[in-house]
Each structure stands twice: as structure tokens, then as C-alpha cells.
Amino acid sequence: MLGLPTGIQACLFDLDGVLTDTAAVHAAAWKEMFDEFLREYSARHGIPFRPFDARAEYDAYVDGKPRASGVRDFLTARGITLPEGTAEDPPAAMTVNGLGNRKNEAVQRRIRTEGVHVFEGSRRYLRAAEQAGLRRAVVSSSANTREVLDVTGLAKYVEEIVDGVTIRTEGLRGKPAPDTFLAAAERFGVAPSAAAVFEDALAGVSAGRSGHFGHVIGVDRVGQAAGLKAHGADVVVRDLAELLGSGVPAELPGDLEGE
Numbered sequence: 001m002l003g004l005p006t007g008i009q010a011c012l013f014d015l016d017g018v019l020t021d022t023a024a025v026h027a028a029a030w031k032e033m034f035d036e037f038l039r040e041y042s043a044r045h046g047i048p049f050r051p052f053d054a055r056a057e058y059d060a061y062v063d064g065k066p067r068a069s070g071v072r073d074f075l076t077a078r079g080i081t082l083p084e085g086t087a088e089d090p091p092a093a094m095t096v097n098g099l100g101n102r103k104n105e106a107v108q109r110r111i112r113t114e115g116v117h118v119f120e121g122s123r124r125y126l127r128a129a130e131q132a133g134l135r136r137a138v139v140s141s142s143a144n145t146r147e148v149l150d151v152t153g154l155a156k157y158v159e160e161i162v163d164g165v166t167i168r169t170e171g172l173r174g175k176p177a178p179d180t181f182l183a184a185a186e187r188f189g190v191a192p193s194a195a196a197v198f199e200d201a202l203a204g205v206s207a208g209r210s211g212h213f214g215h216v217i218g219v220d221r222v223g224q225a226a227g228l229k230a231h232g233a234d235v236v237v238r239d240l241a242e243l244l245g246s247g248v249p250a251e252l253p254g255d256l257e258g259e
């Protein structure tokens with residue numbers, strides 16, 4: 001049913017890059033923030049400026065992870081250590097949290113001015129899953145999840161949300177740890193083996209694999225099918241419409257929302 005093995009009762013969807021085209025919005029906001037920071041840092045330390053690679057470095061160190069982990073893991077990869085600071089740090093602060101807050105200002109500005117594009121195949125899949133009686137949760141590292149679900153009208157298909165806010169309030173480990181997906185399955189009272197994970201990020205498919213979920217679907221929007229497989233996806237599709245058996249749909253007019 002719906003491209004899933006027998007026995008699956010719940011679908012756990014990542015948001016950015018799976019349901020909405022916001023992975024690209026996040027990547028652009030990360031680039032804006034990191035390039036500004038790296039320019040300042042290289043001038044101060046007398047080293048050449050090397051811009052953030054919004055493809056390779058985003059995919060390897062930032063994509064799918066909670067905000068502060070993304071900052072920390074990228075800086076570590078560049079050999080840079082900053083103090084952690086606190087969640088209240090202003091966006092100008094040279095701390096992990098300060099840079100995270102600076103990126104959040106950039107992503108929220110982009111979401112509000114550019115709007116959010118919903119993948120039509122994902123909207124159709126959510127609707128089909130609802131009709132088939134499957135439980136449906138969104139499991140995202142983003143603290144902006146509720147706003148994105150609201151502006152796109154996707155909130156009505158979603159029964160449970162485990163997001164960046166839940167990670168903070170419940171003290172969960174973010175992806176690639178499986179905690180957020182496990183928390184969503186638990187809310188439905190469904191064993192991980194009876195839940196399917198839908199993920200576009202390497203960190204996300206790793207979380208699905210290490211949590212021993214029944215099926216891990218890698219969603220490849222950027223040509224990283226081999227990486228998704230290597231990190232634990234059982235199958236890789238380019239669009240959820242492929243699981244409905246109808247191939248990748250052409251984008252429909254009126255598919256741009258929140259503008």
C-alpha cells in the first residue's frame with residue numbers, strides 16, 4: 001500500500017526537503033550567515049576567505065540537524081571553535097547560539113518574503129495516507145515547523161509534530177540520533193518496526209536506520225541518491241508521487257503558497 005511494506009501503520013515525514021521545498025531556503029540562509037561570519041573571521045585572523053559551500057558542506061554538516069548542531073559541526077569541520085553562548089544571545093554575538101540566531105533571522109525573512117513551495121506529490125501522498133488510515137507525523141529538527149505547516153495549509157494532514165521546539169523542551173537528541181522519530185512512533189503507540197521514515201537528509205536516513213524503523217525512504221531532491229542509500233535508505237525516490245505509482249508529476253500552476 002502506498003509503496004510501503006505490509007504492516008506499516010505510521011508515516012513519519014521530515015519537513016524541509018520532503019514535504020516542502022524549504023531545504024533550499026535553509027541552505028541559502030545558512031550561506032548568507034556563514035559567509036558573513038567567515039569574511040569577518042578571516043579578516044580578523046589574516047587567513048583567506050573560503051565561502052560556505054551550500055551544497056557539499058550543507059549536506060555533510062548541517063542538513064537535517066538541529067540549528068546549534070549545524071553551526072557547531074560546520075565550524076568544527078573548518079577547525080573553528082566558538083563559545084556556546086545561550087539561546088538568548090543576540091544575532092551579532094560571536095557564539096554558536098548567536099550565529100544560529102543570525103541564521104534564524106535570515107530563514108524567517110526568506111520564508112515570509114519568498115513564501116513556501118509545497119511538493120505537490122507530497123501533498124497528494126499525505127492525503128492518500130490519511131485516506132488509507134495511516135497515522136501521520138512530521139518529525140523535523142526545525143523550530144520553524146509549525147509556522148511552515150500553517151502557511152502551507154499542510155497542518156490539517158498532520159496528527160503529531162516532533163520538532164526543534166520539542167527537542168529543546170523534552171531534551172531529545174537531534175538527528176542523526178533516532179530520538180525524534182522514536183518519540184513520534186511512541187505518541188502513536190506504534191513500534192518502530194511498524195513505522196516508515198521519509199527523509200531527504202543524510203543525517204535523517206541515518207536516524208531512521210539506527211532507530212530500526214520498518215522502512216526508510218530516501219527522498220532525493222539534489223542528486224544524492226547514492227549517499228542516501230549508503231546512510232541507510234531502503235529505497236530512494238525523487239518524489240513521493242512515485243510511491244503512488246504515478247511517476248513524478250509536473251508542478252501544477254498555483255502550487256506556490258504562502259506568497
Ligand SMILES: O=P(O)(O)OC[C@H]1O[C@@H](O)[C@H](O)[C@@H](O)[C@@H]1O
Pocket residue numbers: 015016023026027062063064065066067070104107140141142143144145164201
Ligand atoms: O533553524 P531551524 O528552523 O530550527 O531548523 C534547523 C534545521 O532543520 C532542518 O529541518 C533543516 O534541514 C536544516 O537546514 C535546518 O537548519
